[in-house]
Amino acid sequence: xxxxxxxxxxxxxxxxxxxxxxxxxxxxxxxxxxxxxxxxxxxxxxxxxxxxxxxxxxxxxxxxxxxxxxxxxxxxxxxxxxxxxxxxxxxxxxxxxxxxxxxxxxxxxxxxxxxxxxxxxxxxxxxxxxxxxxxxxxxxxxxxxxxxxxxxxxxxxxxxxxxxxxxxxxxxxxxxxxxxxxxxxxxxxxxxx
Ligand code: SF4
Ligand code: SF4
Numbered sequence: 001x002x003x004x005x006x007x008x009x010x011x012x013x014x015x016x017x018x019x020x021x022x023x024x025x026x027x028x029x030x031x032x033x034x035x036x037x038x039x040x041x042x043x044x045x046x047x048x049x050x051x052x053x054x055x056x057x058x059x060x061x062x063x064x065x066x067x068x069x070x071x072x073x074x075x076x077x078x079x080x081x082x083x084x085x086x087x088x089x090x091x092x093x094x095x096x097x098x099x100x101x102x103x104x105x106x107x108x109x110x111x112x113x114x115x116x117x118x119x120x121x122x123x124x125x126x127x128x129x130x131x132x133x134x135x136x137x138x139x140x141x142x143x144x145x146x147x148x149x150x151x152x153x154x155x156x157x158x159x160x161x162x163x164x165x166x167x168x169x170x171x172x173x174x175x176x177x178x179x180x181x182x183x184x185x186x187x188x189x190x191x192x193x
Pocket of ligand 1: 109
């Protein structure tokens with residue numbers, strides 16, 4: 001062992017780096033990368049996949065028709081549905097039990113994609129803290145809670161009206177460009193798509 005090693009001198013560069021970071025953070029010389037959650041919150045995408053919402057009809061009944069497509073497509077096998085007959089003859093079934101195990105869910109959104117009724121969507125609510133395993137299994141009433149359908153707190157869902165409007169505008173623009181090119185070439189305008 002050399003004299004420098006006996007004096008632990010090779011450790012100095014590492015200690016200096018640690019000290020630099022410590023002093024920088026201590027005297028707030030740089031912007032912290034962390035935030036003071038929950039007082040401060042980050043802005044997430046409007047497609048954020050958070051806590052699920054079971055949507056309702058205008059009369060407040062659940063839209064879900066208990067077709068099991070969401071549960072069948074769920075890769076985490078965390079949706080449990082029990083179907084019951086609907087008194088309304090226009091609707092075949094409804095879920096008497098609808099539960100999602102939030103600790104097993106991987107928030108992939110496949111249940112939303114699979115649903116033919118837009119009966120399940122996702123909010124951008126990521127405040128999910130549980131004190132027991134049982135609490136993490138969220139039932140139908142909690143999934144239908146009105147606070148989660150605040151339009152500002154909606155997340156991933158099958159239809160995004162603002163994006164549909166943008167797509168239509170782009171289609172119209174492309175159609176106009178094709179029509180202009182055809183007319184310039186002496187051809188009839190493009191047929192309406
Ligand atoms: S988000 Fe994915 S994992 Fe979670 S319930 Fe839906 S399909 Fe299952
Ligand atoms: S949430 Fe949608 S996919 Fe799932 S059972 Fe209900 S209707 Fe079917």
